Amino acid sequence: MAEAILRHLGGDRFEVHSAGTKPKAEIFPPVVEAMREIGLEMSGQKPKGVEAFLGRVHFDKVVIVCDGAERNCPSIFGASQRLFWPFDDPAAATGSDEEVLAECRRIRNEISDRIAGWLKDQPRDS
Secondary structure (H helix, E strand, C coil): CCHHHHHHHHHHCCCCCCCCCCCCCCHHHHHHHHCCCCCCCCCCCCCCCCCHHCCCCCEEEECCCCCCHHHHHHHHHHHHHECCCCCCCCHHHHCCCCHHHHHHHHHHHHHHHHHHHHHHHCCCCC
């Protein structure tokens, strides 16, 4: 979610990648639906592990969005700026289909608000 939202809101200001410490085989379908509702298409994308980038890409900024990653990735990538923005894991949502989708929407909106606020403080040449 964060990758798609930052790509959308940040435009070409940043080269954006997303990776997890324990990626699933596919993006959680209710997340795909919640993102589609705001015009961001995620179908066809696949989760990636951090291994896909280790030793291959240097990152200036790394944003960690879940507690597990904060504990398991103390200083990967040698980033000059490391941000920790904890959000609930949408894949952990429980309840009816509508309740799970509502939780995904809530998390999507929190991520979007956080990124929008952060972007206001970023120089245009980042």
